[in-house]
Amino acid sequence: MQRAFKVLSFLLVTKNTSSLLSRYSSTMHSNIITKEFGRQFKVQVLPALSDNFMYLLIDKTTGEAAIVDPVAPNTVWEAVKRENVKLTTILTTHHHWDHAGGNKELIDGNVGDPLTVIGGDDRIDGLTKMIDTSGTDLKIGLLDVKCLRTPCHTTGHVCYYVSTDEGSVVFTGDTLFVGGCGRFFEGNAQQMYEALIEILSKLPENTAVFCGHEYSIQNLKFGLHVEPTNEDLLSLLKTVEVKRQAKEPCVPSTIGMEKLVNPFMRVGIASVQNATKTPGNSIETMRILRELKNDFKG
Ligand code: GBP
Ligand code: ZN
DSSP: OHHHHHHHHHHHHTTSHHHHTGGGTTTOSSOOEEEEETTTEEEEEEEETTTEEEEEEEETTTOEEEEESOSOHHHHHHHHHHHTOEEEEEEOSOOSHHHHTTHHHHHHTOOSSOOEEEESOTTSTTOOEEOOSTTOEEEETTEEEEEEEOOSSSTTOEEEEEEETTEEEEEEETTEETTEEOOOSSOOHHHHHIIIIIIGGGSOTTOEEEESBOOHHHHHHHHHHHOTTOHHHHHHHHHHHHHHHTTOOOOOEEHHHHHHHOGGGOTTSHHHHHHTTOTTOHHHHHHHHHHHHHHOOO
């Protein structure tokens, strides 16, 4: 009888991933969610630290997986076990400790074949393949991953773009956030313009955007400070507030949505240039926007 109760309660608890992890939920900033992209691949969103995201990218055909920015190795191994996948690769967006700081522990705790560690900066622990040319192609199982160098937040920042005929996704680290962008720690407005406008904006509109931090509410509030009558922004902020109440992550966004709501993706648009008093100069718009965001108290 006691055994039957245990089995029953196990079945109830394993109904979905987030209830399985409910015992941790008070310490997690967001629930774990999985986004399916047809029969080809899926992305599991794994929260870490106070507002970071790690992502488990799974090729459904081969069961091979990569992990983006595995700062919390225990959470990664739990997901790898639960999903029954073979982890082969670490995709590191940049060297900051809250993204690359788990690489060493993950490599040390790995019992399978050695992990390939991808990144664009020699400050990344365990790096085995340096991405020094933008557009370098990798394979995770049957999936094509394109490495896009986007220096500015850090000089070695890389975004990872996965494209299939059943959907595309981009892991943007601290370059592009939902409604915002990363601070210019090691670069300038010209470089962030190149990253956001010349590289990321040119990806297909329906590309799902998986970023490095859950900053959506504060970013969208800043967006509304810049463009108070932007209807897309007003409605997205409402949606996002409901999601955050329920601890739902606000990723993925899409490239198409970011072009409608993210002031840093809109530096070429008159309303944003007027708000920053930089008509006709998108790079100056980018520079001023970043300064305003740095000082914005919400
Ligand atoms: C907040 O929580 O309010 N806006 C944030 C402030 C990325 S983390 C925290 C912050 O500055 N976050 C960074 C950022 O780029 N934010 C965009 C923004 O504020 O609009 N980090 O952890 C940051 O990159 C880090 C680690 C920084 C090591 C420097 C080193 Br060295
Ligand atoms: Zn960073």
